[in-house]
Amino acid sequence: MDTTGHTVTITINKNQYQAVEGEILLEVARREKIDIPHLCYESSLSPYGACRLCMVEVVTCGKTEMTTACTVRVHRGLEILTDTPDVIRHRKILLELYLAEAPHSDVIKAMAIRYGVTKTRFLKKIVTGDPLLGRCVLCGLCVRVCNEIMGAGAIGFVNRGPYTIVSTPFLEENPACMGCGTCAAVCPTHAIGIEDTGEKRIMRSWSGTPVEMIRCAGCGGYIGPKPVMEYARSRIDPVMAEELQELCPACRRKQVTR
Amino acid sequence: MRIASPEDLDAVRKIGLFKIQPDRPRIAVGLATCGIAAGGNELYDRLGSIIREGGYDIELTKSGCIGFCRQEPIVSVTIPHKPLVLLHHVTSDTAEDVIKGVLQEDIPKNLALCRVKEWDHITGMIQYGEGFETIPDYHEIPFFSNQHKIILRDAGFINPEDITEYIAAGGYSTAFSVLTGRDPDSVIDEVKRSGLRGRGGAGFPTGLKWEITKKAPGSEKFIVCNADEGDPGAYMNRNEMESDPHMLIEGMLIGAYAMGISEGLIYIRAEYPLAIERLRHAIREAKSYGLLGKEIFGTDFSFDIKIAIGAGAFVCGESTALVASIEGKIGRPHPRPPRLTDSGVWGRPTDLNNVETWCNVPVIMAKGAEWYSGTGVRGNSGTKVFSLVGKVDNPGMIEVPLGTSLHRIIYDIGGGGAGGKRVKAVQTGGPSGGCIPERFFNTGVDFESLLTMGSMMGSGGLVVMDEDTDMVDIARYFINFAASESCGKCLPCREGLKHTLLILNRILAGKAGVEDITLLETLADTIQATSLCGLGQTATNPVQTTLKYFREEYDALIVQDLPDGGR
Ligand SMILES: Cc1cc2nc3c(=O)[nH]c(=O)nc-3n(C[C@H](O)[C@H](O)[C@H](O)COP(=O)(O)O)c2cc1C
Ligand code: SF4
Ligand code: FES
Numbered sequence: 001m002d003t004t005g006h007t008v009t010i011t012i013n014k015n016q017y018q019a020v021e022g023e024i025l026l027e028v029a030r031r032e033k034i035d036i037p038h039l040c041y042e043s044s045l046s047p048y049g050a051c052r053l054c055m056v057e058v059v060t061c062g063k064t065e066m067t068t069a070c071t072v073r074v075h076r077g078l079e080i081l082t083d084t085p086d087v088i089r090h091r092k093i094l095l096e097l098y099l100a101e102a103p104h105s106d107v108i109k110a111m112a113i114r115y116g117v118t119k120t121r122f123l124k125k126i127v128t129g130d131p132l133l134g135r136c137v138l139c140g141l142c143v144r145v146c147n148e149i150m151g152a153g154a155i156g157f158v159n160r161g162p163y164t165i166v167s168t169p170f171l172e173e174n175p176a177c178m179g180c181g182t183c184a185a186v187c188p189t190h191a192i193g194i195e196d197t198g199e200k201r202i203m204r205s206w207s208g209t210p211v212e213m214i215r216c217a218g219c220g221g222y223i224g225p226k227p228v229m230e231y232a233r234s235r236i237d238p239v240m241a242e243e244l245q246e247l248c249p250a251c252r253r254k255q256v257t258r
Numbered sequence: 259m260r261i262a263s264p265e266d267l268d269a270v271r272k273i274g275l276f277k278i279q280p281d282r283p284r285i286a287v288g289l290a291t292c293g294i295a296a297g298g299n300e301l302y303d304r305l306g307s308i309i310r311e312g313g314y315d316i317e318l319t320k321s322g323c324i325g326f327c328r329q330e331p332i333v334s335v336t337i338p339h340k341p342l343v344l345l346h347h348v349t350s351d352t353a354e355d356v357i358k359g360v361l362q363e364d365i366p367k368n369l370a371l372c373r374v375k376e377w378d379h380i381t382g383m384i385q386y387g388e389g390f391e392t393i394p395d396y397h398e399i400p401f402f403s404n405q406h407k408i409i410l411r412d413a414g415f416i417n418p419e420d421i422t423e424y425i426a427a428g429g430y431s432t433a434f435s436v437l438t439g440r441d442p443d444s445v446i447d448e449v450k451r452s453g454l455r456g457r458g459g460a461g462f463p464t465g466l467k468w469e470i471t472k473k474a475p476g477s478e479k480f481i482v483c484n485a486d487e488g489d490p491g492a493y494m495n496r497n498e499m500e501s502d503p504h505m506l507i508e509g510m511l512i513g514a515y516a517m518g519i520s521e522g523l524i525y526i527r528a529e530y531p532l533a534i535e536r537l538r539h540a541i542r543e544a545k546s547y548g549l550l551g552k553e554i555f556g557t558d559f560s561f562d563i564k565i566a567i568g569a570g571a572f573v574c575g576e577s578t579a580l581v582a583s584i585e586g587k588i589g590r591p592h593p594r595p596p597r598l599t600d601s602g603v604w605g606r607p608t609d610l611n612n613v614e615t616w617c618n619v620p621v622i623m624a625k626g627a628e629w630y631s632g633t634g635v636r637g638n639s640g641t642k643v644f645s646l647v648g649k650v651d652n653p654g655m656i657e658v659p660l661g662t663s664l665h666r667i668i669y670d671i672g673g674g675g676a677g678g679k680r681v682k683a684v685q686t687g688g689p690s691g692g693c694i695p696e697r698f699f700n701t702g703v704d705f706e707s708l709l710t711m712g713s714m715m716g717s718g719g720l721v722v723m724d725e726d727t728d729m730v731d732i733a734r735y736f737i738n739f740a741a742s743e744s745c746g747k748c749l750p751c752r753e754g755l756k757h758t759l760l761i762l763n764r765i766l767a768g769k770a771g772v773e774d775i776t777l778l779e780t781l782a783d784t785i786q787a788t789s790l791c792g793l794g795q796t797a798t799n800p801v802q803t804t805l806k807y808f809r810e811e812y813d814a815l816i817v818q819d820l821p822d823g824g825r
Contacts, residue, residue: 049593162756164746
C-alpha cells in the first residue's frame with residue numbers, strides 16, 4: 001500500500017474534505033457520511049470491486065471517468081462526484097439486476113427502494129432448495145474472510161458466469177470448515193444458515209457440514225465449535241494454551257470474580 | 259552444439275539450407291492443425307510409403323501453414339534449380355501423381371496452385387530457380403498478391419520442427435547481433451521508434467511497456483507471452499506458433515535481453531496441443547544450441563522459457579486473470595491498479611505481450627525502426643495477421659499492412675461472399691468487437707478506425723456475414739459466448755449478459771415488444787460502463803453495433819401489440 005501518511009485535501013460533490021493519502025475513497029466517504037451504496041467492501045480485506053454499486057465519477061482535467069470507490073486510493077486534488085445522472089442511471093439498472101438475482105433478499109429490496117427502484121424488469125431467478133435461500137449476491141465476502149482472515153479456505157466459487165454459486169468443494173461436507181460462522185457475520189444479505197443442535201453445529205449453507213461442539217467445563221452447556229477452540233489454542237503461547245479453560249462467558253465471569 | 263560465434267551460426271545455417279534446398283527433390287506437407295484436419299497426416303503417411311516402397315530419392319518433410327485454408331491440403335515441392343511449386347487439394351488418392359510428377363519434373367496441372375521463384379524471408383532470401391512457366395506465379399494469385407507477409411514470412415516454407423531451417427532463413431542472427439553488440443536500452447528505443455503496438459487487442463505501445471517494466475523496482479521479473487487466444491473464429495496465434503515457433507522464442511529472447519529479465523513464460527491454452535508440442539520441441543532445440551539457458555551466445559546473459567498451460571477460459575486472456583491462472587488460482591480478474599508491470603506473476607513486475615507482438619520483434623531489430631514503420635499507416639505501423647473466416651469465398655490466414663481497407667481484405671483477398679452471395683457485414687475483434695456493415699468497407703483496419711465504428715481490433719478475427727445471415731442471431735451467438743465465458747465475479751457481466759441473452763431469445767422467438775429493445779439498449783449501456791474487466795466492458799459491442807447498423811432486423815421481429823406487454 002502506498003500510504004504515506006500525508007494529509008491531503010480532496011473534493012467530493014464540490015465539498016472539500018481532509019483525507020490520508022493512499023486511503024480508500026469509500027472509507028473517506030463513510031467517515032464523512034457521504035452515501036455511496038456498496039455490498040462487497042470490507043476494510044480488513046484486499047480490494048475486490050465486484051458488486052459495482054459503489055461506482056462514482058472521477059474528474060480529471062474536466063473529463064469524467066467512472067470507477068469504483070472501493071478501489072480508488074486518495075491522492076492530492078482528487079475530485080469525485082457521487083450522484084451524477086450517469087451514476088444514478090447505472091446504479092438503478094444494477095439494483096434491478098440484484099432484485100432479479102436475489103429475489104428473496106429483504107436487504108436488497110430495502111436498498112433498491114432507498115435508491116428509487118421498486119421493481120425489476122428482468123426475469124427473477126426461480127428459487128427452489130437454494131442453500132443460500134435466494135439471497136446470495138456473490139459479493140464474495142464469505143469466501144474471502146474464510147480464506148484471507150480465517151485461513152480455512154472451506155468454501156469457494158463453484159462454476160462460472162451466471163451459474164456461479166458459493167459452496168464447498170464438490171458440494172460435499174467439508175472438514176476444513178471450523179464452524180466459526182465468520183461467513184454468516186459478514187454476509188450483507190443474511191443468506192448463510194447455521195443451525196446449532198446441541199452437540200453439533202450444522203452449516204446449512206455449506207453442504208450441511210457438521211461441526212462438533214464443546215461443552216463448558218463449568219456448567220456443561222455447549223459453548224462453541226471444537227475446531228475453533230483448537231485453532232485458537234494452536235495460535236497462542238503454549239503456556240497460556242495450557243491454562244486456557246473451556247468456559248462459557250457466564251462461568252468465566254464467575255471464576256474471575258471469585 | 260552451442261552457437262557462440264558468427265561462424266557457428268553460419269555452419270548451422272548451411273545445414274539448414276541444405277534441408278530447404280537439398281540436392282534431390284523435396285516434398286513438404288503443410289501440417290499445422292488446419293492441414294491435419296484436412297487430411298494432411300494421412301497424405302504424409304501415404305507419400306512416405308510410396309517413396310519407401312519405390313525406393314525413390316525424395317526428401318519428405320513437414321511445413322507450417324501458408325494460410326490458404328480453402329486449398330488444403332497444401333503441399334510444396336522443390337526440385338533442384340526449379341521454382342518451388344505449391345500444390346493444392348492433394349489427397350491420398352492423388353499422392354501417386356505427385357510422386358510421378360516430381361520424378362519426371364512435370365508437375366500435374368490440376369494439382370499446381372502456383373510457383374515461387376524466390377522467397378524473401380526478410381531476414382534472408384532464398385532463390386529457388388526458373389521453369390514451370392505454365393504454372394501461375396505466386397504473385398498472380400490474388401489471395402497472395404494482395405498480402406504483405408512479414409510475420410508469416412516463414413510459414414509454409416520451413417519445417418517448424420527443425421531449428422536449422424529457421425536459422426537458414428536468417429533466424430537467430432538478429433538475436434545474435436543484439437545480444438553481442440547492442441546496448442539493452444537502445445533495443446527498447448528501437449522498438450519504441452518502430453511504433454509497434456500490442457497485437458493482443460488494446461494496441462498499447464510495446465516499447466513503452468518494456469520501459470515501464472524495466473524501470474519497475476526489483477531484480478526478479480517475468481516476461482510472459484499471452485497465447486490464450488480464445489475468441490471464436492480466431493486462430494492467428496495458433497498458426498504462428500505451429501508454423502514458426504522459433505520466431506516467437508527469438509522475439510522473447512530479444513525482449514528479455516532489452517529488459518534484463520531472465521525468466522519467461524508462455525501461457526497457452528490446453529486446446530492447442532500441437533502448438534504446445536512444437537513450442538516444447540523448439541525450446542528443447544534452442545537450449546541444445548545454447549540459444550536459451552545460461553550464457554547465451556557465450557555472453558553472460560541467461561534466459562529461459564517455461565510453458566504454462568491454461569484450461570481454456572476466454573477470460574484468462576485478460577492480464578490479471580491470466581496471472582491468477584498461472585499462480586494456480588481461479589481465473590478471475592482483479593481491479594487495476596496494480597498493473598502487471600508493478601505486480602504481476604508471483605507479485606513481481608511482469609511484461610505481458612501477445613504472441614504476434616513478440617513475433618514482430620526480430621524483424622524490427624533486423625531491419626530497423628525506419629524500415630518497419632514504412633509499412634502501415636501513421637500511428638499504426640507494421641502488418642497484422644487476420645483469420646478471415648465465415649461466409650467468404652477464400653477463408654484463410656492473411657497478413658496485410660495496418661490501415662488496409664476491409665474492402666481489399668474481403669473482396670481482393672477473400673474473393674467476396676462464398677458462392678457468389680452478397681456480403682452484408684463483417685465482425686471484427688470477435689466477441690469484443692462489433693459488426694461493420696458493407697457500406698463502411700472503405701474503413702481501414704487500424705486500432706482507432708475500428709473503435710470509431712463501435713468495434714475493435716481484438717486479436718484479429720474477421721468473420722464475414724452474407725445476405726442470408728440473421729444479424730440478431732449473430733448478436734445472440736456472441737452474447738451467448740460472452741455470457742458463458744464470463745467469470746462470474748462482477749454483477750453487470752454475470753447477470754447483465756444473462757439477461758441480454760434472455761431478451762435476445764425473446765426477440766428471436768417473436769415474443770418481444772418495443773420496450774424489450776429499449777431495455778436491451780439500456781442494459782447494454784450499463785454493462786459496458788460498469789463491468790470490472792474488458793470482457794464485460796466490450797461484450798455488448800455485437801448488440802450495440804447490430805442495433806445501430808441493422809435496426810430494421812430487430813424491428814421486423816418485434817410484435818406490436820403484445821398482450822400484457824409481452825410478459
Ligand atoms: C476478456 C479478454 C480476453 C483477452 N484475451 C487475450 C488473448 O487471448 N490474447 C492476448 O494476447 N490478449 C488478450 N487480451 C488482452 C490482454 O489483456 C493484454 O492486453 C495483452 O495480452 C497485452 O499484450 P499486447 O500489449 O502485446 O497486446 C484479452 C483481454 C480481455 C479483456
Ligand atoms: S467483466 Fe465479466 S469476466 Fe470481467 S470480472 Fe466481471 S464477471 Fe468477470
Ligand atoms: S463495494 Fe465497490 S464494487 Fe463492491
